[in-house]
Amino acid sequence: MTPTTTPATPATPEPSPGAPLLDLQTLVVSVRRRRRLWCSLALLGLLVGAAAAALLPPPPTAVTKVLVAHEADQPNDPGTLIRTDVALLHTTRIAGQALRDLDSAQDPENFMEDYEGLGVTNNLLQITVSGDSDAEAVARAQALADAFVADHVRRIREAADAEATALLAQRDRLRDELTGVNRAIEEAPAESDGPESPADLESLFARRAELTSQISEFARRATEARVGVADLVSGTQIVDAPRTVRHSVPRTAATNGAIGLVLGLVLGLSLAAVTAVVADRPVLRRDIAAHLGASVIAEAPGGPRWRRRRARSARSRLTATLARTVRGAAEPVSLLELGCARGTSALALDLARTLAAKEPVVVVDGLPGRRLADRRPRPGDPAVVGDEDAGDAPSRQRRLGVGSVAPGTAWSDLRHLGTRTVLVVRAGYGSTAWLHTVARQLADQRVTVLGVVLTDPDPLDRTDGTLWDGAPTAPHGHETRPTRRNGTARSAERLPAGAARVPDGNEEAR
Numbered sequence: 029m030t031p032t033t034t035p036a037t038p039a040t041p042e043p044s045p046g047a048p049l050l051d052l053q054t055l056v057v058s059v060r061r062r063r064r065l066w067c068s069l070a071l072l073g074l075l076v077g078a079a080a081a082a083l084l085p086p087p088p089t090a091v092t093k094v095l096v097a098h099e100a101d102q103p104n105d106p107g108t109l110i111r112t113d114v115a116l117l118h119t120t121r122i123a124g125q126a127l128r129d130l131d132s133a134q135d136p137e138n139f140m141e142d143y144e145g146l147g148v149t150n151n152l153l154q155i156t157v158s159g160d161s162d163a164e165a166v167a168r169a170q171a172l173a174d175a176f177v178a179d180h181v182r183r184i185r186e187a188a189d190a191e192a193t194a195l196l197a198q199r200d201r202l203r204d205e206l207t208g209v210n211r212a213i214e215e216a217p218a219e220s221d222g223p224e225s226p227a228d229l230e231s232l233f234a235r236r237a238e239l240t241s242q243i244s245e246f247a248r249r250a251t252e253a254r255v256g257v258a259d260l261v262s263g264t265q266i267v268d269a270p271r272t273v274r275h276s277v278p279r280t281a282a283t284n285g286a287i288g289l290v291l292g293l294v295l296g297l298s299l300a301a302v303t304a305v306v307a308d309r310p311v312l313r314r315d316i317a318a319h320l321g322a323s324v325i326a327e328a329p330g331g332p333r334w335r336r337r338r339a340r341s342a343r344s345r346l347t348a349t350l351a352r353t354v355r356g357a358a359e360p361v362s363l364l365e366l367g368c369a370r371g372t373s374a375l376a377l378d379l380a381r382t383l384a385a386k387e388p389v390v391v392v393d394g395l396p397g398r399r400l401a402d403r404r405p406r407p408g409d410p411a412v413v414g415d416e417d418a419g420d421a422p423s424r425q426r427r428l429g430v431g432s433v434a435p436g437t438a439w440s441d442l443r444h445l446g447t448r449t450v451l452v453v454r455a456g457y458g459s460t461a462w463l464h465t466v467a468r469q470l471a472d473q474r475v476t477v478l479g480v481v482l483t484d485p486d487p488l489d490r491t492d493g494t495l496w497d498g499a500p501t502a503p504h505g506h507e508t509r510p511t512r513r514n515g516t517a518r519s520a521e522r523l524p525a526g527a528a529r530v531p532d533g534n535e536e537a538r
Contacts, residue, residue, distance in 0.1 A: 050305065057311050057486050058304030059297060061456055066296025073292025077284035081277060087158040090165035092173050092270040094153045096180060097263030099187070099256070101151065110147035117145040117155065117176055125175040130167060143172060152267075162272045169270035181261050188257040192250040199246035206239040310463065311456040313482055313493030319463035320451060321471075324493030325349065325479030328371065328452075343378065346481065350375075350450060351382045353478055354428065361478070362429030362446030365395070366466065367457030368483045369432060373400055375452065375481075376430040380410040387426055394431035394445045435462065439469045447474065452481045 059066075098109045116122065123136035132139075143157040155172055159165035213232050310316050313324045326346050354361045363379070365372035376391060377400070383389045391412045393400040400412045411425075429445025431437075442449070449470070458466070470477060482493070 054310070054312055054315065055301060055304055057489065058309070058456065059300045060488075061311060061486060062300040062304065066293060066300050069296035069299070070289050070293040073288030073290075073295075074285045075288075077286070077288025078281040080288075081281035081284045085277070086275055086280075088160070088162045088165045089156060089158045089273040089275075090162070090169040090270045091154060091156045091268075091273050092169045092266060093148070093268035094155065094173050094176060095263065095265055095267045096151050096153050097260045098151070099184065099260060105150050107147055107150055110150050110153060113153055113176075113180070114145040114147055116179070117143075117153070117172075122172070122175045122179055125179065126168070126171040129171040129175065143168070156273075157270075166270045166272060173266050173270065177264055177266065180264050184260045184264075185257055188253045192253040195246045195250035195253065199243050199250065202239050202243045202246065206236060206243065209236045209239060308460050309456045309458065310460060311486055312489055312491045313455075313485065314491035315460075316453060316455065316463065316482060317480060317493040317495055319460055319467070320453070320477070320480055321467045321495070322451065322477040322480050323495045324482050325353075325450075326481045327485045328375070328481060328483045329485075343375075347375070347378045347382050350379050350481070353450065354379065354383060354426075355386075357448045357478070359448050360427040360429060360446035362392075362394075362431055362442070362449045362475075363452055364431050364433045364442065364445075364449050365452045366433050367454030368452055369395055369434075371454075371483055372430060372452045376400065376428060377409065380428055383426060383428065384410045388424065390425045390427055392427055392429040392445055394429055394441065396432060396434075396436075400430060433466045433470075437469075439473055442470070442475055443473045448476050448478055450478050450481055452483060454483045455485050 096110065096113050100109065118140050120136040120140070123139045127134055127136060127139055142159070143155060146154045146156070148154050153176075155169060155176070157165055157169040157172055159168050209232055213229070213236065310319055313327075317324050326349050328343065328346050350363075363372055363376050373395065380389045380391050389410045391400060391410055393412055393414055403412075427446065429449075431442055431445045433442070433451070451466070467477075480493070
């Protein structure tokens with residue numbers, strides 16, 4: 029008696045130790061496949077920006093420019109002085125003075141939120157003020173500019189007066205000292221008996237000359253300090269009278285729309301990249317084949333592209349390829365979908381019609397919701413039965429099962445649909461963990477995967493979806509012809525070199 033041999037369950041495919049943590053190619057493809065997301069956000073940003081310009085127009089605004097003269101102006105000044113003027117403009121002292129000139133009872137802190145200053149150059153200050161009307165905005169700009177000029181002039185004069193007062197005080201102190209020196213010189217005798225008297229008298233004369241020079245210098249500086257104020261005062265003035273700023277709604281809408289478009293596009297691309305990394309859904313054929321442990325034998329466009337005229341020829345070639353694969357298998361074959369139930373249903377009907385041209389075919393519907401069994405049949409369509417009625421189908425008819433390996437699948441029912449299967453997988457639908465689960469569960473149920481049909485693939489995907497040294501699987505499209513040995517039907521398979529063949533239920537019985 030030959031002992032029963034149980035096939036070993038292939039291990040879940042794992043990434044190679046040298047695989048990068050972040051595959052840029054996969055990331056780029058995933059982001060490109062989510063173009064509806066970031067295009068929608070970009071369009072939303074464009075519409076919101078344009079709508080904001082029309083629905084939220086800016087308040088009436090007036091602008092004025094003030095030429096500010098500084099005592100410490102330097103050609104290489106980096107703009108420190110004008111930034112100081114901008115900061116002084118946003119003070120309650122200037123805001124309060126402007127409100128007093130306007131006879132307004134508004135709080136200075138609230139008024140500071142209605143205007144802003146901008147240093148155009150090192151000596152040119154631009155003041156922008158908003159109001160409830162154009163006239164009010166112009167009046168506010170004029171009062172604010174006058175208050176700033178008056179405050180700036182007052183500070184210049186106070187600084188000059190303080191400097192002049194300090195210089196004059198120093199001059200007076202030196203004058204008092206000079207008076208003492210003159211008195212000492214007058215009281216000194218003409219001829220002195222001491223040896224040091226001529227030297228002391230000479231030092232007094234030298235000190236008097238030095239004090240006289242310093243007194244003249246301090247007097248001159250005090251005069252210049254007051255005289256220089258006039259130049260600074262005359263140089264600080266309003267050079268551009270307050271005027272209303274005209275807003276163009278189309279131009280504002282275009283500007284805001286462009287800003288919203290860029291922001292929405294950046295947000296959409298960032299969100300698509302983050303979700304692609306977090307979701308970990310393979311989109312390249314090489315990754316899907318590696319995680320499922322089966323090669324990609326064909327591709328089919330998904331979504332609306334499936335119904336295009338150009339896709340009809342590809343659909344016909346796909347149906348012919350699957351028909352050759354199914355005819356070469358002695359055991360029932362099933363189509364198991366993952367993320368493409370509608371496309372798999374249409375593919376199963378096309379495949380059944382092709383097979384029915386040479387042999388009777390019955391389609392076993394194992395999809396959730398009985399998509400095929402409850403549909404209205406067309407003339408010439410093959411028979412469709414539910415999975416619960418599959419046992420009543422004639423044994424001479426070829427069975428073509430249609431099922432699903434989406435989350436919530438009853439794994440024990442998959443073998444009743446067929447011991448050989450072709451997985452119809454939508455690119456980017458299943459996560460890596462779920463693809464591993466599908467491969468493991470099919471191996472546990474002893475369902476041999478003939479290959480993978482990839483739907484909705486990326487048009488720019490140039491990766492290879494063929495496994496050369498992967499897990500032992502059935503040959504991809506090779507013929508399997510039934511042979512008889514000792515009166516018992518048996519399937520003779522041609523496997524690739526070095527691949528172990530998984531025994532079926534008949535071999536286990538033997």
